[in-house]
Amino acid sequence: MESSRDWIELEEKYGSHNYKPMPVVLSHGEGVWVTDVDGKRYLDMLSAYSALNFGHRHPRLLDAMRRQMDRLTLTSRAFFNDQLGPWYKKVTEFCALDLAIPMNSGTEAVETALKVARKWAYLEKKVPANQAEIIVCHNNFHGRSIAIISFSTEPENRDGFGPLTPGFRSIPYGDASALERAITPHTAAFLVEPIQGEGGVIIPPTGYLKEVREICTRHNVLLMVDEIQTGLGRTGRCFCYQHEESQPDVVILGKALGGGLYPISAVVTRQDILGLLKPGQHGSTFGGNPLACAVSLEALALLEEGKLAQHSEEKGLFLRNALREVQSPMVQDIRGMGLFTGIEIKAEYGTAKPYVMALMQEGILCKETHEQTIRLAPPLVISQEELEWAIPKLQSVFSKEP
Template identity: 55%
Template sequence: MSSSVIDFIATEARFGARNYEPIGVVLSRGEGVWVWDTEGNRYLDCLSAYSAVSQGHCHPKILAAMVEQAHRLTLTSRAFHNDQLALFYEEIAALTGSHKVLPMNSGAEAVESAIKSVRKWGYEVKGVPDGQAEIIVCANNFHGRTLGIVGFSTDPETRGHFGPFAPGFRIIPFGDAAALEEAITPNTVAFLVEPIQGEAGVIIPPAGYFTKVRELCTANNVMLVLDEIQTGLGRTGKLLAEQHEGIEADVTLLGKALSGGFYPVSAVLSNNDVLGTLRPGQHGSTFGGNPLACAVARAALRVLVEEGMIENAALQGARFLEGLKDIRANTIREVRGRGLMLAIELHPEAGRARRYCDALQGKGILAKDTHEQTIRIAPPLVITSDQVDWALERLATTLTQDFS
């Protein structure tokens, strides 16, 4: 590391809260699947800002839309209409088949908005007694880091010393439809779940799970809320991950790739009357639905579809997964994934996944560990076959490396 890199990292450590443990690289530029550090070294980005940069770094068409809108109008608040919001509503509804849209900023805000909305629906439409609404969630979930959300996390690192927490959540195992059926009561208003658990290590439920979940939610008048903030918008090789089982959520949450990494944009999409319960003054956001965000999101959605990124994610994801399965390394316990949402889980005796991520940095790949033993692989959806093969060569070398 040069002295300038050390200075950047030391300054962060001196002034910043220590709530992250970044890989030891200081990035300064990005284009497509590549990023460059302050010393000019190039890396293949296999994290995509946790899937927020699905369209590739600094996509020129999204950049152009952002710059053009920034010259015209950036923020009005929702006290006034703007000429981008209605178009954003119309286009995202047409793409996803949604009836109502609630624009927010971060993914966590979308989750909080959904929780408020389904509770309100439960009291005003379903007839749940006031203050008794229950939402079912899954163990090892990750839906954000607000106080409301971490209250129903099962990760001790996320929850520890942040309580007391709000009641109203029941936790069941992920991928267990029988557990869901048993947990539902007359006061259950929603089941909030990730189609694939990302932060937990790209955990994919058994085939048929979401078909059964959909049946149970419909039969019991429970809103199925799918958190597609990581899995949505092409990441798994479909527009939405729900499409792998041909189901439709009552409420869908989008974020991250909704702006292609240019701006915080999220949305709650509803295919029923859940969002219809909200009245003026009951929920809102100064920045939610601002014209700059809407213009960026419209461009991000447009390039995703027009440039075939969803289809490419399916094609290259299959190639990447097969290549990972072909790596013969004693360190690997399991390889799993769908589309370009992949994970390599290591045997405990292989040591922490972090040291493999550090080694990959030295070979020109940036990846991130999760839950000690898992390396996540999630490059931008614009990755090519040659780039996949290039990455696989370096992953194979690293995973067979002797660290003793």
């Protein structure tokens, strides 16, 4: 292999083309920085869609992983292990809830939440068999399994994958009264992202989560908040729902829960909900393995000790203020919470893609989402100096048409 082209061709020849990556081949990462096979360094402003909140190869996470690798990595759930219990305790305390169930990917955690909500509807709410409904939002993104794409409103996610799974109803995002209208006696749960990340960094009106909390309580409907992308410090709070007084019944976690090192996801909820699952009704061979739990425990400890959420809030504000200084005619909107920022390009100036390419030339990696919006989500460990390195480059790219 001589140039990045060779690696790209190899992936293109032998791999499924279900992604459209930027033409950069990365080989090393440390903190907020990644290096490509030609030795060029970039600031990672995507953070693996927020899985790398702690940056690349955080030394404490590496240590925790190495220590655990030298002891025990996988037991299956046929046996107990000495990491899962402490992890359960920690993750439930984080969410102020009672019980958790571990999975591997975000998609699996969402699937788990859907199953648990249906079980609760039949056993507790006494919804007639096979009639339970789950309400979701237009423009949602919760993963790519058959059940989850069945309620996607993006034709690209759904088309050609039928027959789709019934039992879902979609309402406009950010509209609490639409939720109240959509609820029926068969409604089990409302599944919602506190900010629609994949949907284009869409922030609902202030008070939305508080209002939907009240509506769900009034109608005995579970509020299930998907914090897979927004959780663990990303938006300036440990969880995005904490910006409002809105304690969910079910919190869904993934991505940064494994410190960007090892996949682990979770559904965290109450005893009266998750307690309904009996042996054999759900599981996963790798779910709750000691290696994942050890890394995740360390990631949660970093979040607790490092004031990362507060840092995210302060640096996010600083970044957005600096971006707004440009007053670019091409920019429709700059929005965000914490270190989660969307820059929307006006449609008459084309798509966001050329800006993303121009940023790559400047040594900043990010990606467009939904054609018009550039998502900036650097690792939360980014320093003031690192941000100040990036800001003039960002300002210069957005001050002219690429």
